Amino acid sequence: MHALIVVAHHDPRSLTHSLAGKIAEGITRANPADTFEIADLAAEGFDPCFSFADHAVHHREASPPADVLAEQARIDRADALVLVYPIYWWSMPALLKGWIDRVFSNGWAFDFSLDKPFVQQLQHLRVHLVAVGGADADSFQRHGYGEAMTTQIDHGIFDYCGARVVSSQRLLESETVDPHQHLQAASVIGQRLFTTLDETTHAATACA
Structure with a gap:
């Protein structure tokens, strides 16, 4: 099995990046044969701005740009998609929202x-x-x-496209609690990633 872990944070030293790494470690700990790819949107310079070219794709007037096709191919190769991101103003960062705006396009994510x-x-x-x-x-x-x-996220984005949100967790009080609690929770997420493919759970919080 193969997982695509998408990280949307500008600082590689952040807790967000550390959590993504722990999820990756958990995947291989559970089964060394399983693989993962970490897509660091900030480091890779993904452009989140929805442009005229993306608008043309939505109206089926043009093919997706090369950077969008590359992201879609990444997802197509994955058995599981993991999004790891900080909560900004009670939602996801603009970088990740723009990735979804452009990549989950008409003709690929839905028709x-x-x-x-x-x-x-x-x-x-x-x-x-x-x-x-x-x-x-x-x-x-x-x-x-x-x-x-x-x-807006679980239902509005993924249910709309037919994708199943198998787990949805919020690791809260990130600036006040011991970060090892969240890192341990991330390791468990990784270890269970491919054992929960046929389950659907929504956890408001996860504090190991």
């Missing part, structure tokens, strides 16, 4: 046109979401931020 039925084209894809937040669980629940994130 929309006015003269044919809508088709979800990522029904084979299994997704794991790992979000890192500084606030506590009570803040997410009390203000409805957690439910809003689930609605």
